[in-house]
Amino acid sequence: MTNFSVKKVAVLGAGVMGAQIAAHCVNAKVQVVLFDLPGKEGTPKNGIVLRAIDNLKKLSPAPLGDKEDASLIQVANYEDNLDQLADCDLIIEAIAERLDWKHDLYKKVAPHIGANAIFASNTSGLPIEQLAQGFDADLKARFCGVHFFNPPRYMHLVELIPTEATRPEILDQLETFLTSALGKGVVRAKDTPNFIANRVGIFGMLATIHEAEKFGLSVDVVDDLTGAKLGRAKSGTFRTADVVGLDTMGHVIKTMQDNLKDDPFFSVYKTPDILAKLIEKGALGQKTGGGFYKKVGKDIQRLDFATGEYVAGGGKAADIIARILKEKDPVKKFKALRESTNPQGQFLWAIFRDAFHYIAYHLDTIADNARDVDFAMRWGFGWKVGPFETWQAAGWKQIAEWVKQDIEEGKALTDAPLPAWVFDEKVAEKGVHTPEGSYSAKSNSYVPRSNLAVYERQAFRAPVLGSGDIDPSKAGTTVFEDNDVRLWHSGDDVLVISLKTKMHVIGQGVIDGLKRGLAEAEKNFKGLVIWGTDAAEGGAFSAGADLQSALPAFMAGGPKALDPLIRDLQNTFMAMKYSNVPVVAAVAGLALGGGCEMALHASRRVASIESYIGLVEVGVGLIPAGGGLKEAAVRAAKEAKGNDILQFLKTGFMNAATANVSKSALEAKAMGYLKEDDIIVFNPYELLHVAKVTARSMFDSGYRAPLQRPVTVTGRYGWATIRGQLVNMRDGGFISAHDYKLGDMIAEIVSGGDIDQGSVVSEQWLLDMERKAFLELLNNPKSQERIMGMLQTGKPVRN
Template sequence: MTNFIVKKVAVLGAGVMGAQIAAHCVNAKVPVVLFDLPAKEGPKNGIVLRAIENLKKLSPAPLGNKDDASLIEVANYEDNLDVLAGCDLIIEAIAERMDWKHDLYAKVAPHIAPNAIFASNTSGLSINRLAEGFDDNLKARFCGVHFFNPPRYMHLVELIPTTSTNPAILDQLESFLTTTLGKGVVRAKDTPNFIANRVGIFGMLATIHEAEKFGLSVDVVDDLTGAKLGRAKSGTFRTADVVGLDTMGHVIKTMQDNLADDPFFSVYKTPEILSKLIAGGALGQKTGAGFYKKEGKEIKRIDPATGTYVAGGGKAADIVARILKEKDPVKKFKAMRESTNPQAQFLWAIFRDAFHYIAVHLKDIADNARDIDFAMRWGFGWSVGPFETWQAAGWKQIAEWVSQDIAEGKALTNAPLPAWVLDGPPAQQNGVHTAEGSYSASSNSFVPRSDLPVYQRQAFRAPVLGAAAEDPKTAGVTVHEDANVRVWHQNDDVLIISLKSKMHTIGQGVIDGLKLALAEAEKNFKGLVIWNTDAADGGPFSAGANLEEALPAYMAGGAKAIDPAVKALQDTFMQLKYANVPVVAAVAGIALGGGLELALHASKRVAALESYMGLVEVGVGLVPAGGGLKEAAVRAANEAKGTDILQFLKGHFTNAAMAAVSKSALEAKAMGYLKEDDVIVFNTYELLHVAKVQARSMFDAGYRPPLKKLIPVGGRYTLGTIKAQLVNMRDGGFISAHDFKLGEMIAAIVSGGDVDQGSLVSEQWLLDMERKAFLELLNNPKTQERIMGMLQTGKPVRN
């Protein structure tokens, strides 16, 4: 296998998608040049420069670290086409006009390097037609690569070959997209709107159609089709507003223009209400009005009958909400179909329409059923794909009901279900997903998953309901398991501990589990990895110490009754730091308070890009007491290397005092929570693999724990300087008296207390200060208010 190394990417088009794709390349340390037309006035690269400036303002943020915006190279088509020669991957992302794209291709083609891959980020135009006019060499290196918006956060990328695309470049591109950019790749056929938008936009149109039929308002539909169905909480109409009604109209038009012979063609008619909104300039979120409009603090909804905005907030009927809570899909669908409530009938109708559609179109739009399920899960945020839903609800029963509705004229078209649904292999196997693979209608067989080498980096690939897959909760060999932790290994030389507590909070059970795992790793393994089985599903690393568990002891014996638990936490974290084998924290999702302190004491951290790390204890009126402030003092001393510690300590102090949380692993590195040599992983499915590789290589390189050293601290001088700033903030009304007290305590600990500047103290000295401050605050009524408020409402109390 030859390495496919992308030394540089060019993105053509600095619009919303192009600029964000460029930003995500920079997140992944891939050098990128962003092109657009030369500006008519001002600096020639003005269009690109404005687009890059805009990246810093967008929310959710396209850049993991805003400062990296300056790393995007700027270019225009008039002066800089020669830059293309140094690019290994060129992604075109201009407006969805075939003629404009062809004009641009004619301009850039002569400058493309002989081995570079050229790809279009079109959301639905024909890739074969886009390739017309290329010579054979370039045709073989051209394909579609369709990112979903926003590209940093949406897992899906659709990869679409032409009839001439060289298969090797698709494998290279899939590997790059998967590991370097962290994406889930689905290969699509060259059909209008490919897979996710084809099925997803049909679903939205069918939903609008059925909502009219059953007389449901947009807010009720969104409540029914959002989180209650395990889909994006924005539901249907709110999602359309976010995407932009003009964009949605454009995707619908692609279907109208290219799918005249589709049995569902009548459904592709632009809904009247959509046409009216677009004509009136109400394009959704970007214009401030669409299906919804915010007036003051109130969010109003469109009333299609009058075209005016009226009070919103409509919700699902209680009886329907109860049906949707049913855990057994077989019972849920039976209840939905048999209910006389119009909302339940609407829900059955949109599911039936989706099942009907994917059955009729599986053969022409996708290689197999798995690709449709992944496309909807990764591109539209569904927790379960449509084929998975059908299979779980009883393949044959659902097929009979859909057939019955078609026969009775209730479906959107009278096209029958394909024969394979009722009599083919899926009917015999009770579904499309089986142990041997997922059903392909075009080959009438069950197709196994891709065996590209890149997938060997994923210990547990994204599972499909009904298909064979190893469950990370039970995989490998269990060394010890209880309600709080599982200690296990994959028949190799690295031990893994997975937290099982709610939100992976740290209580006595987790502390005991960490000690047990560490003792076992030191005796029999090359290292210990802390990795949670839900890391790839957005689960937390750890939400911190388990406050609720500590309450009974506190109620019975006051603050001093908590002292042993805090001491045990500190001691355990120190044992991890000075363990005789490397301990690697595999962080993904939130790592807050004690959860971050757990990661800080590991020998190394491997963090997913989407890691949100912070010491947030001030939110509950406490200070970090698991060694987080001690580590701040240690790191500041290391950074200062004998110069004035204060300037290095300021950032660490502010992060803790303001309970700042990183918005990405890149930002966590800038904040000092991740060290320079900690590893950032873009694909969470690869997190365990990379963490184990790190642990093993550290051991094999002759790992020794750090020697315990004394730490130079800033002492009274540093504390006085920080306190003066806190006084100004309190007197200016920026912080409360209790915030001032917390800030002063944090400053005292990170400064090493009432000692001379440059004094040397031990880690234990700082830990004792942390614990003393923590216990003192527990007796403070203002802190007690904050803790109770957080436990009752989940929101911080400002007092």
């Protein structure tokens, strides 16, 4: 096996996508050079690229994990810097969707591309075969399509599209790099217009617009029906179009009109009149301030199709339909929609029927198998369940009969019949997803998953309904399980603790589970990994302390009733820190408050790039009391190495006092919540593998618990200095009196309290201060207002 390593990437085109792809390469520590046209005479030669990089810092959601890294993107133009392509291992072209422009650029760059480099186009739908015309045989064999979805850092899907001539190992190498280094879900698509996700997704949007007009439903009602209630992006259909940009949507539709003349669904690819009118007016959605929706003052108004005017929005699904959509059993749900007399129910059945009709008819030409269609829609359009999975769950045979009936009665979008394979005995019996693989209409067989070596790093791959995939919450051998935690292993010397509470909040049950896990790991294992079974599917690491479960004790015995619980939490986290075997926190998603403190006390952290870490207790009128402030003081003393500790304390203090949460794992490093040697993982499906390997290698390298060291603190000098700044903020009206009180308490703890500068204290001294302040705040009416506000509304109260 030869290691294919991508050390340097060139991105051609510094538009929205090109610049963001470059940013994500930098996130992944891949050297990247971003090209665009040279600036016009009298302007900086690399002005276009420099402006694009500057813009990356302003975009939200942020393309860069750490804004400081923008400076790591190298700038280049096609006139002076083509020689830089020679040592690039991967070159991604991401210019505007025009065949002639792309061909002109290819002529310019081809002579400069290295002999082993992969060349790829990030086109969203142009034929890859046509793009490769004019290449010599050698370059053609190294060329393919690589279609990222916007925004590239956050969207899991990348479609990989070969030409007839692309060498198979090129695709394997690229899939490996995209999966592990950039953290993507790769689907191999066929070279058909708009590939898989946009082909099915944009058809779905067009069908939705068509059916909405037919059933007389307004855009806000359609969005309420087709968003979170269907397990899809909460922006629904029309709001999604506004966000994507109506001109972009128009462009993708035009690709279908130009290239799919023989498709029986061709009439559906007509640009809807309403969309054409909006584009003509320059109302292109969010970027122009108006599309299907328009913000007027604080209100969001919707477009009325009949008059073309904007009117008050806020329409919702009818109660009866909302109730049907809550039905857990898909078989019952689809029967109810099919039989509904409500126009909203009929509309929903119609859009599902249209989608099922479409994917069945086109499966043999657009994708290798049904699984690829489902992954494309889940990862590219944010659907919780793919369209084939939905069909299979609702009863393959029955749905097929209903769709057939609708086609015969002229209710469908076209009279093209369902293909024969839909009624094939084995498909009717098993569905399209089975433990042996997913159905391929092309080869009339069930295709297993890719066995590329990179997937061995995924302990549990993305599950497909009906494939018999192992449920991570039941995997391996259970050592202990109750309502709060599960301790388990896979026979590989590492004990895993998975929290089972909602959002993995920490109450007495979790504390007891951690203690049990530590004892078990020290006795029988090489390490303990804290990992959430839903980490790859967007779950939280831990949203912090379980305030709800502590409420009864507080109501019965007041703050002092919680003293034993806080002590127990502190002692358990300290036992983790000083455990005889390594404890690795596998962090992904939210790690807030007590969840952040749990991670801070692990021996090492392995964090998904999408980790949002912070001490947020001030939001509920409290201060961190699980050792989070103690760790800030420990870190400052260590980093100061004899210099003025206060300079090093400010970050830790500000983060806690302002409830600052990292927007990525990279930012969490800059904030001090992750340490320099902590590992950042880009593919969340690899998190458990890397955490286990880390725990085992620490143990095998002779891990010993760290020795407890005394902590040098700034004492009253540091406390008074920080307090001075807080007074200014309070008197200037930047923070409330209660914010000032919380800030002052945090300052007192991180500086060690009313003692001399340079005093040396124990970790326990700082923990005792945390606990005392926390219990005092529980008695404070202002803090109680914040706690109750959060429990009732889920939003912080500012008082």
